[in-house]
Amino acid sequence: MNSWSGRRLREGxxxxxxxxxxxxxxxxxxxxxxxxxxxxxxxxxMLIASMVVAIQAYVGNSGLISFGHVAFYAIxxxxxxxxxxxxxDKERITPDLPAWLMQLEAGLPAAVxxxxxxxxxxxxxxxxxxxxxxxxxxxAATLALLVLVHSVINLWNGVTHGPLGLVGVPDxxxxxxxxxxxxxxxxxALIYRASPxxxxxxxxxxxxxxxxxxxxxxxKMRFVGWVVSALLMALAGSVWALNSLAFAPSMFYxxxxxxxxxxxxxxxxGSVSGAVxxxxxxxVLSELLRGLEGGLDVGGVSVPELPGIVxxxxxxxxxxxxxxxxxxxxxxxxxxxxxxxxxxxxxxxx
Amino acid sequence: xxxxxxxxxxxxALSIGSIYALLALGLAVVFSVLGLLNFAYGExxxxxxxxxxxxxxxxxxxxxxxxxxxxxxxxMSLLTExxxxxxxxxxxxxxxxxxxxxxxxxxxxxIRNVISPRPQGLAVPGWLDGVLTLGSIRIxxxxxxxxxxxxxxxxxxxxxxxxxxxxxxxxxxxxxxxxTRLMGAKAGRLIxxxxxxxxxxxxxxxxxxxxxxxxxxxxxxxxxLLQAFVAVVLGGMGSLRGAVLGGFALAFVEVAxxxxxxxxxxxxxxxxxxxVVIAVLYFRPQGFAKKIxxxxx
Amino acid sequence: MTALLEVDALxxxxxxxxxxxxxxxxxxxxxxVAILGANGAGKSTLMNTLAGLIRSTAGRVHFSGQPIHxxxxxxxxxxxxxxxxxxxxxxxxxxxxxxxxxxAYTRRDRAGVAAQLDELLQRFPVLAERRGQRAGTxxxxxxxxxxxxxxxxxxxxxxxxxxxxxxxxxxxxxxxxDVVRELRERDGLTVLLVEQSVVNALEAADxxxxxxxxxxxxxxxxxxxxGAARDLEASYLGGESA
Numbered sequence: 069m070n071s072w073s074g075r076r077l078r079e080g081x082x083x084x085x086x087x088x089x090x091x092x093x094x095x096x097x098x099x100x101x102x103x104x105x106x107x108x109x110x111x112x113x114m115l116i117a118s119m120v121v122a123i124q125a126y127v128g129n130s131g132l133i134s135f136g137h138v139a140f141y142a143i144x145x146x147x148x149x150x151x152x153x154x155x156x157d158k159e160r161i162t163p164d165l166p167a168w169l170m171q172l173e174a175g176l177p178a179a180v181x182x183x184x185x186x187x188x189x190x191x192x193x194x195x196x197x198x199x200x201x202x203x204x205x206x207x208a209a210t211l212a213l214l215v216l217v218h219s220v221i222n223l224w225n226g227v228t229h230g231p232l233g234l235v236g237v238p239d240x241x242x243x244x245x246x247x248x249x250x251x252x253x254x255x256x257a258l259i260y261r262a263s264p265x266x267x268x269x270x271x272x273x274x275x276x277x278x279x280x281x282x283x284x285x286x287x288k289m290r291f292v293g294w295v296v297s298a299l300l301m302a303l304a305g306s307v308w309a310l311n312s313l314a315f316a317p318s319m320f321y322x323x324x325x326x327x328x329x330x331x332x333x334x335x336x337x338g339s340v341s342g343a344v345x346x347x348x349x350x351x352v353l354s355e356l357l358r359g360l361e362g363g364l365d366v367g368g369v370s371v372p373e374l375p376g377i378v379x380x381x382x383x384x385x386x387x388x389x390x391x392x393x394x395x396x397x398x399x400x401x402x403x404x405x406x407x408x409x410x411x412x413x414x415x416x417x418x
Numbered sequence: 419x420x421x422x423x424x425x426x427x428x429x430x431a432l433s434i435g436s437i438y439a440l441l442a443l444g445l446a447v448v449f450s451v452l453g454l455l456n457f458a459y460g461e462x463x464x465x466x467x468x469x470x471x472x473x474x475x476x477x478x479x480x481x482x483x484x485x486x487x488x489x490x491x492x493x494m495s496l497l498t499e500x501x502x503x504x505x506x507x508x509x510x511x512x513x514x515x516x517x518x519x520x521x522x523x524x525x526x527x528x529i530r531n532v533i534s535p536r537p538q539g540l541a542v543p544g545w546l547d548g549v550l551t552l553g554s555i556r557i558x559x560x561x562x563x564x565x566x567x568x569x570x571x572x573x574x575x576x577x578x579x580x581x582x583x584x585x586x587x588x589x590x591x592x593x594x595x596x597x598t599r600l601m602g603a604k605a606g607r608l609i610x611x612x613x614x615x616x617x618x619x620x621x622x623x624x625x626x627x628x629x630x631x632x633x634x635x636x637x638x639x640x641x642x643l644l645q646a647f648v649a650v651v652l653g654g655m656g657s658l659r660g661a662v663l664g665g666f667a668l669a670f671v672e673v674a675x676x677x678x679x680x681x682x683x684x685x686x687x688x689x690x691x692x693x694v695v696i697a698v699l700y701f702r703p704q705g706f707a708k709k710i711x712x713x714x715x
Numbered sequence: 716m717t718a719l720l721e722v723d724a725l726x727x728x729x730x731x732x733x734x735x736x737x738x739x740x741x742x743x744x745x746x747x748v749a750i751l752g753a754n755g756a757g758k759s760t761l762m763n764t765l766a767g768l769i770r771s772t773a774g775r776v777h778f779s780g781q782p783i784h785x786x787x788x789x790x791x792x793x794x795x796x797x798x799x800x801x802x803x804x805x806x807x808x809x810x811x812x813x814x815x816x817x818x819a820y821t822r823r824d825r826a827g828v829a830a831q832l833d834e835l836l837q838r839f840p841v842l843a844e845r846r847g848q849r850a851g852t853x854x855x856x857x858x859x860x861x862x863x864x865x866x867x868x869x870x871x872x873x874x875x876x877x878x879x880x881x882x883x884x885x886x887x888x889x890x891x892x893d894v895v896r897e898l899r900e901r902d903g904l905t906v907l908l909v910e911q912s913v914v915n916a917l918e919a920a921d922x923x924x925x926x927x928x929x930x931x932x933x934x935x936x937x938x939x940x941x942g943a944a945r946d947l948e949a950s951y952l953g954g955e956s957a
Contacts, residue, residue, distance in 0.1 A: 133512050197700035205655065207515065208455070208647040209699060215644060216692040223685050322640070326523065333516050380527035383520035387502070390517050394509035583820065590806045590817050596768060597804040602792035602821035602869060 075405075076262030082404030083341055087254050090344070095247040107243075109355060111311060114246050117347035118253040118304035120331045124343040125257040126297035127332060128400075129266050130290055131273035132203055135325055136194075136210030139217035140187050140298045142320035144305035146221065146228060148183040149237040152176075152310055157236040164226025176240040176310060183306035184299060191298035199290035214325060222317040233316025241311040249307045253300045257340045258402070265292045323379070327354075330386050336396025341403040346396065353385065354378050422555050431673040432666075433561035436568030437626050439665030441642050442649035443575065444619035446661035449650065450592035451612040454511065457518035458498045459646060460639025461525040462617055466491035466624030467634040468529065471538045480543055487628075488621035494525070495617025499610060522639065529636040537635035540628055564626045571622050572662065575615065579658075584611055592656065648695050668695075719744040719873055719905050720765075725774035725784075727764040734760040736929040737774065742873070747899045747906040749916040751940075752926035758909040759801050761926070762877045765907075766798035767791040778873065793821050797871035801878045801909075803862040807851030811842055814850050814861055818868030828868070835864045856887030863894055867902065874898060876908040880915060888915065895919045917941050 091114060098107045123137045150158065150165065151174040158170050174182065194213060198206050221228045228234070260266045269289040271279040280286050309315065327350060335346025357378045389396065441463075448456050466487040473483035502517035548559040579585035591598040591608050599605050620642075627642065628634060649668050653660025671694055675687045683690075720742040728734040734757045742748045752758050763769045765776060767788035776784040783791050792798075806814050815835065819828045836843035839860050845853060850861060859879055866874055879895065880888040892915050898904045910916035917923060917937040925933040925940070933943070 131510075131512065133515050194696075197696055201699055202655075203511075205651050205699060208651050209696060211644065212648065212692045212695060216689045216696075219689040219692075220686070223689075326519065329516065329519075337512065377527070377531075379523050380531075383523040383527070386516050386520045387524075390509065390513050390520075391505045394506065394513045583816075586809070586813060586817060587820060589813075590809060593806050593808055594804055596788075597800065597806070598817070599788040600766060600768070600792060600798055600800065601817050601865075602789050603817075604789045605787075 070264045072264060073262045073267055076267075077259075079402045079404030080258035080262050083402040084251075084255055084258055086403045087341065087344055088251055091247055091250050091254075095243050098243050109351075111243060111246050112308075113347065113351045114250045115304050115308045115311065116328070116331075116351065117344045118250045119301055119308075120328050120335075120343040120347045121253050121257045121340055122297050122300035122304060123328055124297075124332055124337065124340055125260055125300055126293045128338045128340075128343075129261065129269045129273065130293050131337075132290070133207045133329075134210040135207065135329075136213035136217075137297065137301050138320050138325045138328070139213050140191065140301040141305035141308075141324075142217055142221060142317075143190055144183040144187050144302035145309035145315060145320070146234065147186040148179040148306035149234045149309045149315070151179040151182045152238050152240060153234065153236055154238070161229045161232075161235065162227055164224075176245065179240065179310060180303065180306045183309075184302050187298050187302035187305075188295070191295045195291045195294040195298075199287040199294060214321070218317055218321045221320065228317070231317060233314060233319075235314040237309060237313055237315070239311065239313060241307055245307060246311065249304060253304055254340060254344070256296070256300050257343075260293075260296050261340065265289060265296075269293050326379075327382065330382050333386055333396055334389050336398035336400070338400030339396070339398035339402055341401075342396050342398030345398065350382060350385075353381060357381050425555050426557065427673055427677050429557050429561050429565075431670045433558075433564045434673065435666035435669030436565050437623050437630070437665075438645050438649050438669050439662040440568050440571060440619050440623040440626070441646040442653065442661035442665040443572065443658060444616040444623065445646040446650050446653070446656065446658050447588075447619070448612050448616045450656040450658065451588060451595070451609060452503070453656075454503070454514050455518075455647065455650075456495075456498060456503075456616070457515060457643070458494075458502060458521040458525065459518075459616070459620060460641075460643030461498075461522050462491045462494045462620035462639075463624035463627055463642050464525065464529070464634065464636070464639040465494040466621045467540075467628040467638065468533065468538070470625065470628055471540045471634045472533075474541060475538075484625045487625055488618060491621025491624055492614055492617035495613045495620065496610060497521075499613040503609070504606075526636045526639070533636075535636060537633045539633050542629060542632050546629060560629060564630070567622065567626060571619065575619065578615075584608075588612060588615075648692070652695060652698060717744050718742065719746075719779060720907065721775075721777040722765070723775045723777075725761070725764065725771055725776060727760060727769050727771040727774075729760075729769070733772070734929050735764065735771075735774075738926070738930055739774075740924050740931055740934070742905055742907050744872075744905055745899070745903065746922065747895070747908065747920045749920035749923040749937075750907065750909045750926055751913055751916060751923055754911075756926045757929040758926055759877055760929075762798060762801070762875050762907075762909055765791075765875060766796065766800075768798075792869060792871075795870075795872035796875065797866035797869050797873070798875040799862045799866045799877060799879065801881060803855075803858045805850040805853070805858050805861050805865070808849055810847050811850055811853070811861060812846045814865050815842075815868050818865035821869055831868060831870075835867065839864060854887075855883050856890060859883065859887070859891050860894060863891075863898075867898075871904065873905045873907065876906065876910075878909055878911060880910065880912055888912070892919050 094110055094114060098110050102110060119137075119141060123134065126132070126137070127134055150162065150169060151172055154173055155171055158165055198209055201209060222231055224230070268279070268284045269292070271282070271284055272286050272289055276286060331346035331350045332343055333346070334349055335342030335344070444462075445456065445459050448454070469487040469490040470483045473486060474480055498518060498521050502521045503514055506513045506517055546560050546563070550557045550559055550562065579589055587598060587601075587603045587608055588611060590601070591603065595605070598608070623642070645668060649664035650661050651664070652667055653662070653664030668691070672687060672691055675690055676684055679687070718741045722738060722740045724737045724739055725735050726733060726737055738757070738761060750758050750761065760769065764771050767783070767786055767790065771784050774784065775782060778794055778796060781794065783794060783796070786794075806817065809817070815832055819831075822828055836846065841857055842861055842864060845857065850858065853861060863876070863879070876895065879891050883891065895906065895908065896919055898906050908916065908920065917940055920937050922936050923934065923940045924931050933940070
C-alpha cells in the first residue's frame with residue numbers, strides 16, 4: 069500500500085511536459101513580444117495559476133473545500149515582503165517589527181525561505197485541528213481562518229501597516245524566476261497526486277469509511293495534504309509578493325478566494341491541468357470584462373459603467389459550468405490521461 | 419465592573435444572541451434536511467434589509483415594510499433553492515458550495531449596479547432608540563423587542579415542527595430522507611418548505627439586524643453568514659437546539675471579550691472569537707451536538 | 716386470481732453496476748410470495764426498485780394493471796405499495812407515535828387514521844407501551860413491528876418486506892413471522908417478502924422465487940420449493956435448509 073502510482077507518474081510526466089511547454093511559451097512571449105501592462109498580466113497569470121494548482125493539491129485530493137488558502141498566500145506575501153524591504157522603509161511604516169526582521173534586507177532565496185518557514189509553522193498549527201474535523205465543519209473552519217488572518221493583517225498596524233499595506237517591496241523577481249516557480253509548483257502537485265500520501269487521501273475522498281477500514285489514517289493524510297498545499301501556495305505567494313511592488317490586505321480576502329475557487333471549479337477540482345486551464349479561462353474573461361467596468365465607447369455606442377461586472381460574470385460562469393458539467397472541464401483527468409470522449413457535454417464520467 | 423453594567427451587558431449579549439440564534443436556526447434547518455450549507459444565506463438578510471430601507475424611504479410604515487421585507491427574504495431563499503440547489507441535486511456535494519456562493523455574488527453585484535454600491539441608511543423611528551430605566555439599570559427598548567420577537571419566532575417554529583404534519587415530515591427527512599420519501603412525502607416539496615422556513619427565520623433576523631445597525635450595504639450578508647456558520651458548527655451540524663445554543667454562546671463570547679479585554683485588543687475581538695471557535699472544534703469536532711445525541715441513544 | 720403485481724424483464728442497478736438482469740415475476744392478489752437467494756443476488760435491489768428508490772433501466776412493472784416503472788417512490792406509495800426496508804429504518808429520534816403518524820402521511824381521513832392507530836396499538840401492546848418513547852430506544856424486534864405497523868398506516872394493497880428477520884433473536888423472528896402471517900390472514904394484504912431464512916419464508920408464503928445473479932432461476936409453490944431445499948442449499952454460502 070505504500071507505493072507510488074506508476075500510471076499517475078506517467079500521466080504526470082506527460083502533463084508536466086504539456087504545461088511546462090505552455091508556461092515556457094508564455095515566458096518567452098513575455099520577454100520578447102509583450103508590452104509592460106500585458107507582461108504584467110501574463111506574469112501574474114502564471115503565479116495565480118500556480119496558486120490555484122496549490123489549492124487543487126488539497127481540495128482535489130481530499131474533496132474538501134477550503135476557503136482558507138488565501139490566508140497562506142497572505143502570510144507568505146507579507147513575510148517575504150517584510151524580509152526583503154529596506155530597513156529604512158520598514159522603520160517608517162512598520163515600526164513594531166522585531167529587531168532582527170527590521171534589520172533584515174533579504175535577497176530572493178532568504179525571503180522565500182522565510183515565508184515558507186512561516187507558512188509551514190502556521191499550516192502545521194492549523195492543520196492539526198482541521199484534519200480532525202468532518203467535511204462540512206472544515207469548510208466553515210477554513211472560512212473562519214480566512215477572516216481571522218485578514219482581520220489580523222488589517223488591524224496590526226505596527227507590523228503590517230494595516231489597511232494601507234506594504235509599499236516599496238523590492239522587485240527581486242524576473243520572468244524566469246516566475247517560470248521556475250510555476251514549474252516547481254506544478255511538478256509538486258503532480259508528484260503529490262501520484263504519491264502514496266496523495267493516493268491514500270484520494271481513497272479517503274472516495275469513501276472515508278472504507279478507507280479507514282483499510283487502515284488508512286484519515287486525519288494524518290488530510291494533514292499531509294493541507295501542509296503540502298500550504299507550502300506550494302507559500303512558494304507562489306512569496307514570489308508573487310517580490311514581483312508586486314505593493315500590496316494591501318484587501319487583496320487577500322473574499323474576492324481573490326472566490327476567483328481562485330472559480331478557476332478550480334471551471335477546470336475541474338480533481339485535476340492539476342484543469343486548475344491551469346481554469347485559471348487561463350477566468351483570467352482572459354476577467355481582462356475582457358474589466359474594460360467594461362469603467363464604461364467605454366464602442367464605435368459610437370456608449371456602454372455605461374458596470375461595477376462588479378467581472379464578479380458577476382465569473383459567478384454566472386461558475387453556475388453554468390456547475391449545471392452543465394459539474395465536474396469541470398477536466399474532471400479528475402490530467403492532460404496526460406485524456407481520451408477523446410472526455411470532452412462531451414453533460415455529466416461526464418471521471 | 420458594576421452590577422448595573424454587568425446586567426446591561428448581559429441583556430446586550432442576550433439581544434445579540436437572539437439574532438445569532440435565529441440566523442443559526444435558519445441555516446441549520448436547511449442543513450438538517452439537505453446536509454448542505456447555503457452560502458447565499460447572508461443575502462436573505464441583505465434582501466430583507468434593502469426591502470425595508472427602500473420601502474420606509476418611500477413612506478411605507480415600518481411594520482408593513484418589515485413584513486414585506488420578510489416575505490422578500492423568503493423569496494430570496496426559495497430562489498436560491500431553485501437556482502443553486504435543485505439543478506445540482508445529483509452533482510457532488512461541493513458543487514452547491516460554489517453555486518450558492520455564486521448566487522450570493524450575483525445578488526451583491528446586482529444591488530451594486532441597480533441600487534447603489536454605497537450603504538443606504540434607514541430612518542429608524544425615534545421610539546426604537548428609547549431606553550427603559552429600571553432603577554440604575556438602562557436597557558434599550560430595541561434589545562427587549564429583539565429578544566421578544568426572536569423568542570416568539572423560535573416558539574412558533576417549534577410548534578410548527580412538532581405540531582404539524584409538514585413539520586413532522588421535515589423532522590423525519592432531517593433524519594432519513596430516503597425513508598421519508600417512502601412514506602409518500604414529496605422530496606421537492608419538503609426541501610422547498612425547509613428553504614421557506616429558513617428564509618422566514620433569516621428574514622426576521624434581517625429585520626432585527628437592520629433596526630440595530632441602521633444601514634444596508636451590498637456585502638452586509640457576509641458577517642451574518644459567518645456568525646450563523648460558527649454558531650451552527652459550535653452547536654453541532656444539523657442540531658436545531660444546538661444551533662440556538664451556539665448562537666447565544668457566540669454572542670456571549672463576543673460580548674465578554676469586548677467587555678473584559680483591554681481596549682487595545684478590542685478590535686481583534688472577531689479574530690479572537692474565531693480562534694476560540696477553532697480551539698473548541700479541536701477538542702470537540704462535533705460541537706455541542708454530542709451531548710444531545712447521547713441523551714437520545 | 717388476478718395478478719396484483721407484474722414484473723417483466725426488469726433491469727436495474729447502481730450507476731454502471733447492473734444488478735438485475737431481466738427479472739420477471741408475478742404476485743397475485745391476496746398471495747404471500749417469498750423471494751429467496753444468496754447475498755448479492757439482487758433481492759434488496761429488486762425491492763428498492765419496486766418501491767421506486769432505484770430507477771430501473773429496462774423492463775416494466777405493473778401494479779393493479781397500471782405501470783409504475785419510472786414512477787417516484789412517493790407516487791408508488793400513494794398507489795398502494797408500501798416498503799418495509801431492510802434494516803427497518805425507523806425514525807430513531809421520533810417517537811413511536813410519530814413514526815406511525817409519518818406512515819399515514821398520504822392519508823387525509825383523520826378519523827380513519829386515528830382509528831387505525833388505536834387498533835394497531837391494541838394489537839401490538841409492546842408499541843402501545845412505548846408509544847411516547849423515541850423509536851431508537853426500541854429493541855430490534857420492536858423496531859421491526861414498528862416498521863411494519865408504520866407501513867400498514869398508509870393502507871397499502873401490497874406490502875414489500877425486505878429481510879424482516881435480519882439481526883433478530885430467534886424468539887423475535889418467530890413473533891415477526893406471526894405478524895407476517897397476520898398480514899395475509901387478518902389484514903387481507905398481498906405480501907412480497909425477501910428472506911434469508913428459507914424455513915420461515917416457505918412456512919409463511921404460498922409461493923416462492925429463487926433469485927440468482929439478478930434473474931429468477933426457480934419458482935414454485937412452497938411445497939415444491941421446500942422439496943428442492945437441498946438444491947437451494949447449494950445456492951447459499953453456508954445457508955440453512957429444512
